[in-house]
Amino acid sequence: MRDPTYWKDPETFNMERVKTDEQDFNASRFQYLPYGGGRRICTGINFGMASIEIILVNLIYHFDWELPGGMRVEELDMEETMGLALTRKNPLYLVATPHHKII
Numbered sequence: 001m002r003d004p005t006y007w008k009d010p011e012t013f014n015m016e017r018v019k020t021d022e023q024d025f026n027a028s029r030f031q032y033l034p035y036g037g038g039r040r041i042c043t044g045i046n047f048g049m050a051s052i053e054i055i056l057v058n059l060i061y062h063f064d065w066e067l068p069g070g071m072r073v074e075e076l077d078m079e080e081t082m083g084l085a086l087t088r089k090n091p092l093y094l095v096a097t098p099h100h101k102i103i
């Protein structure tokens with residue numbers, strides 16, 4: 001999913017790219033494969049996408065997020081581990097401040 005043949009600046013974090021036709025969530029062009037592809041593609045793809053969106057939207061809607069102790073974004077440790085799924089090597093610590101009273 002970082003093949004420069006298919007992606008411009010694949011190592012750059014660029015959310016704008018999801019707005020273009022480069023996105024290929026159903027892996028029809030085998031460019032973007034979080035759910036696998038082909039005949040054995042994940043059958044839960046739509047459920048998975050909706051679940052992630054609803055979790056993320058709720059976290060953003062209800063909280064302000066900051067790095068702890070005045071840490072700058074550039075200082076964020078983005079080291080990754082090798083594996084089937086991409087995970088952080090070290091935990092991400094954030095300070096969450098609720099926007100409004102949560103019942």
Ligand code: HEM
Nearest residue numbers: 034035036037038039040041042043044045047048049052
């Ligand atoms: C973010 C959530 C999810 C991710 C990233 C994910 C990812 C994957 C991946 C990579 C595969 C292997 C595809 C391949 O072999 O090419 C797979 C298979 C599968 N997934 Fe998911 N999945 C997710 C959620 C779900 C959910 C919610 C369900 C069911 C409700 C589900 C059901 C399945 C099934 C049944 C297969 C086997 C398909 C087959 O082999 O024919 N997945 N998934």
